[in-house]
Amino acid sequence: METLPQALLSDRGLAYGQGLFETIRVQHGRAPLAADHRQRMLRGAQQLGLPLTPAQFDQALAQGLARAGDALSVIKLVLTAGSGGRGYASPAHPRVSLSAAVFPYSPRPELQYQQGMAIGVCKTRLADAGALAGLKHLARLEQVLAADEVRAHGWDEGLVLDARQRPLELTSMNLFARFGDRLWTPALDRAGVNGVMRQRILASGLSGTGVELCRRPRVLADLRHADEIFACNAVAGVLPVRKLALWHWPVGDLARRLQSTVENWFLSP
Amino acid sequence: METLPQALLSDRGLAYGQGLFETIRVQHGRAPLAADHRQRMLRGAQQLGLPLTPAQFDQALAQGLARAGDALSVIKLVLTAGSGGRGYASPAHPRVSLSAAVFPYSPRPELQYQQGMAIGVCKTRLADAGALAGLKHLARLEQVLAADEVRAHGWDEGLVLDARQRPLELTSMNLFARFGDRLWTPALDRAGVNGVMRQRILASGLSGTGVELCRRPRVLADLRHADEIFACNAVAGVLPVRKLALWHWPVGDLARRLQSTVENWFLSP
Numbered sequence: 001m002e003t004l005p006q007a008l009l010s011d012r013g014l015a016y017g018q019g020l021f022e023t024i025r026v027q028h029g030r031a032p033l034a035a036d037h038r039q040r041m042l043r044g045a046q047q048l049g050l051p052l053t054p055a056q057f058d059q060a061l062a063q064g065l066a067r068a069g070d071a072l073s074v075i076k077l078v079l080t081a082g083s084g085g086r087g088y089a090s091p092a093h094p095r096v097s098l099s100a101a102v103f104p105y106s107p108r109p110e111l112q113y114q115q116g117m118a119i120g121v122c123k124t125r126l127a128d129a130g131a132l133a134g135l136k137h138l139a140r141l142e143q144v145l146a147a148d149e150v151r152a153h154g155w156d157e158g159l160v161l162d163a164r165q166r167p168l169e170l171t172s173m174n175l176f177a178r179f180g181d182r183l184w185t186p187a188l189d190r191a192g193v194n195g196v197m198r199q200r201i202l203a204s205g206l207s208g209t210g211v212e213l214c215r216r217p218r219v220l221a222d223l224r225h226a227d228e229i230f231a232c233n234a235v236a237g238v239l240p241v242r243k244l245a246l247w248h249w250p251v252g253d254l255a256r257r258l259q260s261t262v263e264n265w266f267l268s269p
Numbered sequence: 270m271e272t273l274p275q276a277l278l279s280d281r282g283l284a285y286g287q288g289l290f291e292t293i294r295v296q297h298g299r300a301p302l303a304a305d306h307r308q309r310m311l312r313g314a315q316q317l318g319l320p321l322t323p324a325q326f327d328q329a330l331a332q333g334l335a336r337a338g339d340a341l342s343v344i345k346l347v348l349t350a351g352s353g354g355r356g357y358a359s360p361a362h363p364r365v366s367l368s369a370a371v372f373p374y375s376p377r378p379e380l381q382y383q384q385g386m387a388i389g390v391c392k393t394r395l396a397d398a399g400a401l402a403g404l405k406h407l408a409r410l411e412q413v414l415a416a417d418e419v420r421a422h423g424w425d426e427g428l429v430l431d432a433r434q435r436p437l438e439l440t441s442m443n444l445f446a447r448f449g450d451r452l453w454t455p456a457l458d459r460a461g462v463n464g465v466m467r468q469r470i471l472a473s474g475l476s477g478t479g480v481e482l483c484r485r486p487r488v489l490a491d492l493r494h495a496d497e498i499f500a501c502n503a504v505a506g507v508l509p510v511r512k513l514a515l516w517h518w519p520v521g522d523l524a525r526r527l528q529s530t531v532e533n534w535f536l537s538p
Contacts, residue, residue, distance in 0.1 A: 001325055002351060002366040008277050009347055009370040016409040017286040049417070056270055078278055082271060087441055088409060088416035097271035101278040127396030128432065132410055139408035140285040140357060141401055147357035148318070163397065163432070172356055 011097065013080025016088065017139030020044045022196075024061070024075040025105065025235045025266070026068045031075065032265045033234050034061060036196040041079060044135045050081055050096050057098070064100035072105045074235055080138070108156075108236055113259065116242030116251050117156035117231070119170065121220070122146040126191040128163050134194035146171040157231065159220075159244060162191050167220050173231035173239070174198035177223055178254050182214040184226075196234040197262070205261050209254060228252025237262040280366065282349025285357065286408030289313045291465075293330070293344040294374065294504045294535070295337045300344065301534045302503050303330060305465040310348060313404045319350055319365050326367070333369035341374045343504055349407070377425075377505055382528065385511030385520050386425035386500070388439065390489070391415040395460040397432050403463035415440040426500065428489075428513060431460050436489050442500035442508070443467035446492055447523050451483040453495075465503040466531070474530050478523060497521025506531045 004014070013019035022037040031037075038057050045052035057077070064075035078099045084091030124146040132139075142160075150158040150171055159175070162168040168186050169175050174195040176185045183206065188194045202213065223229060229241040229249050238258045240251040273283070282288035291306040300306075307326050314321035326346070333344035347368045353360030393415040401408075411429075419427040419440055428444070431437045437455050438444050443464040445454045452475065457463045471482065492498060498510040498518050507527045509520040 004368040014283040088412040089420045099273040139410040141408040143357040
């Protein structure tokens with residue numbers, strides 16, 4: 001039975017989930033989406049009242065990059081609120097901890113990229129999160145429960161609904177659906193994680209594709225009529241969704257195009 | 270800037286909040302509510318699929334008791350899902366970590382016990398938690414946000430509402446309100462933490478008091494008409510609530526009686 005060191009038991013990231021993380025893909029010694037991860041962590045830290053500076057982020061990232069070398073890796077940066085405070089209440093002047101760990105990156109099966117993923121609908125819902133909506137914080141028990149459902153069912157991933165039973169995201173990826181030339185992705189203002197890859201696609205990935213964004217709320221049944229569905233995150237890139245229960249979708253042109261775009265982001269010098 | 274050790278960054282308690290904790294009050298070298306904490310942690314572990322055994326709990330508690338000696342202390346036991354798994358998904362065979370930390374117990378001001386606490390309504394809500402409702406897990410960001418509101422306002426504690434705007438509990442205590450001879454406490458089947466002191470009061474603390482339990486759902490406005498309101502947890506015991514915004518309540522007989530009952534639990538040899 002393992003026991004954690006005493007110093008760690010006081011860390012508020014462990015004690016309460018009070019912190020944030022980023023998982024940054026590294027290829028050829030570079031992290032092409034580093035600026036996006038940096039911006040998200042700094043903004044999140046500001047929202048949580050944690051005094052993280054850009055220089056501190058850069059230093060931790062540099063440590064991770066040095067350790068990753070040329071290997072295809074994922075750098076995980078973990079920011080916590082440090083120790084202190086009385087019970088749940090934060091210390092008046094938090095002294096954050098920021099750490100970098102490097103993991104080898106084991107990609108998803110190539111077949112899932114080529115032919116798409118088979119997913120199911122999780123029973124676990126993502127509750128409305130108030131001020132925590134969209135943040136990549138450490139309190140991720142809902143995602144753990146949902147991911148455990150996926151593994152139990154043998155799905156490639158799982159669709160997670162919000163408190164109103166509407167499609168929100170997959171357990172570890174954001175969701176897109178194309179209806180003709182209208183591209184839809186759920187709003188994440190009440191729950192979910194606002195992914196870096198989702199943000200990149202929305203900011204620059206769609207130029208020249210001819211689709212326009214459509215943000216109206218959609219119910220699960222709407223997805224049945226989509227021309228294509230795909231999911232994304234900053235580590236795995238873009239994966240089409242081919243099957244949800246008895247519904248099927250082809251691997252569409254937009255997903256293929258975005259896979260190519262993302263590959264270029266990671267390959268270009 | 271502090272950095273956490275690499276081994277720790279893989280711990281799922283830190284990474285995702287996948288774990289449970291107990292805060293056990295120790296007085297004169299004894300923990301009178303130990304059995305209640307033990308039962309709650311074992312049940313919670315079972316619900317989360319974490320293989321904690323009674324013997325492991327007992328060993329960790331014994332370590333804590335040995336370290337606490339005769340000092341008025343709080344033993345914090347932290348159970349995590351250990352490391353492993355792929356991303357959010359749990360490892361197929363989790364190897365838990367269980368740790369004990371001992372903190373000196375600094376009681377709340379005596380005035381709060383004598384005259385009651387002044388509280389406010391937090392903006393932070395406790396979202397419906399599905400399978401996580403009632404559990405004392407590590408993903409406690411909602412409580413952190415609520416407790417920070419309390420500190421910012423200078424309240425003694427804060428009332429947290431659920432997703433339907435109904436009173437649920439305080440940031441670190443459960444809530445009771447007496448209406449004549451009917452004692453009400455919110456149901457915690459959808460959100461909140463099912464406290465050990467709350468459970469003890471419901472199980473044995475009310476015998477001879479002449480009150481009967483009433484569980485019907487109540488709205489915030491109902492509280493105005495209560496004869497007395499009090500809150501409790503296993504470390505602080507029972508504290509009356511004297512004020513919420515412009516509403517006031519006297520310190521009632523039941524709160525006094527329960528304070529005495531709890532004191533006896535902790536003092537009797």
